[in-house]
Amino acid sequence: MNTQPTHPRESTEAFNEAMRTQSIISVIIPTLNEAKGIVSLLATLAPVRKAGGEILIVDGASPDGTADIAAPHADRVLSAPRGRAAQMNAGAAAARGDLLVFLHADTRAPIETLLRLPDLLARSGRSWGRFDVRIEGRHPLFTLIAWSMSQRSRLTGIATGDQTLFVARELFERVGGYPEIALMEDIALSRRLKRDGPPLCVRDRVVTSGRRWESTGVVRTLLLMWSLRLAYALGVHPDRLSRIYGHRSRLD
Numbered sequence: 001m002n003t004q005p006t007h008p009r010e011s012t013e014a015f016n017e018a019m020r021t022q023s024i025i026s027v028i029i030p031t032l033n034e035a036k037g038i039v040s041l042l043a044t045l046a047p048v049r050k051a052g053g054e055i056l057i058v059d060g061a062s063p064d065g066t067a068d069i070a071a072p073h074a075d076r077v078l079s080a081p082r083g084r085a086a087q088m089n090a091g092a093a094a095a096r097g098d099l100l101v102f103l104h105a106d107t108r109a110p111i112e113t114l115l116r117l118p119d120l121l122a123r124s125g126r127s128w129g130r131f132d133v134r135i136e137g138r139h140p141l142f143t144l145i146a147w148s149m150s151q152r153s154r155l156t157g158i159a160t161g162d163q164t165l166f167v168a169r170e171l172f173e174r175v176g177g178y179p180e181i182a183l184m185e186d187i188a189l190s191r192r193l194k195r196d197g198p199p200l201c202v203r204d205r206v207v208t209s210g211r212r213w214e215s216t217g218v219v220r221t222l223l224l225m226w227s228l229r230l231a232y233a234l235g236v237h238p239d240r241l242s243r244i245y246g247h248r249s250r251l252d
Contacts, residue, residue: 023118025053026097026169030080030087034105035064042073047111049075056095058087084161085178085185092172101166106209109164113204117166121200128167128193129200130159137210139218146205154201157194161186164206171196182242183228 027048031038038057045055054075059067060082071077080090088102099118103109109131113120121127132150135142149160159165165186175192178185193199213221228245 023099024097025051025099025101025114025117026091026095027053027055027101027103027114028058028088028091028095029056029103029105030058030060030084030091031062031066031070031105032060032082033062033064033066035062035066035069038066038070038105039073041105041108042070044108044111046073048114051115053115054095054097056091058091060087083180083182085180088185089177089180092169092177095169098169099166100169100172101164102161103164103206104161104208106211107162107164108207110204110206113202117202120202121166121168124200126197126200127171128165128196129202130163130165131202131204131206133163134205134207135210135213136207137213139210139213141218141222142210142213145213145218145222150201153199157198158187158190159199162206162208165189167193182239183245187229 025048027045029041034041042055049055055073057067057070057074057077058080059070059077060080067077067079076094078090078094080087091102092100099121101109101114101117113131117129121129130153133146135146149163153159153163171193175189175195177189179188179192181188190199210218216224224245231244
């Protein structure tokens with residue numbers, strides 16, 4: 001038996017080669033009351049399944065039948081306690097892939113780029129990342145907001161759920177997954193992942209719905225998000241932030 005310790009560079013190179021040649025992609029989608037749009041979303045992800053990846057729906061007890069509607073179009077449909085962090089952790093625990101992609105139900109990913117993520121990570125030498133984003137809608141501020149989200153993420157190394165985080169399973173498990181908090185779980189996870197290195201910032205864009213912004217007012221939502229992130233940075237508990245945001249134990 002070879003008892004020589006493995007050099008860190010050799011471990012990194014082995015990981016990168018495995019990501020390039022052997023990686024299985026698991027797309028994990030937390031849902032709550034997404035019956036109207038879930039079939040069209042899953043149709044866009046059919047190439048992932050065809051390429052040997054898998055799609056997991058993790059439902060938070062939707063009363064509108066989301067789970068039953070999604071079942072014929074996904075590899076697995078799971079139930080979990082309501083809340084994005086808990087749902088995404090449940091999906092990660094059940095996934096068989098070594099690359100985990102966390103996709104919101106109101107977001108569409110560029111499929112060709114999604115399928116290339118293992119190679120992109122291997123070439124970059126990184127273990128996690130996110131996409132640039134475009135907000136779907138007619139409001140003239142959406143382009144500027146999306147651009148600023150992407151640029152801020154490049155500068156800070158922090159990603160939001162709207163940007164579709166992806167991470168090697170080994171790293172996700174090593175950092176303990178998503179902190180199961182009421183809000184800002186994506187920010188908290190990014191902070192954990194940054195300890196391993198910066199994210200791969202993919203310039204191809206995911207397209208996320210602007211419905212949340214339009215329903216409460218774009219400027220009002222923008223100011224609210226800024227204030228919540230500042231409060232979180234200053235140490236305000238996520239439960240309190242969630243009440244301010246108006247979640248009350250529901251997903252957007």
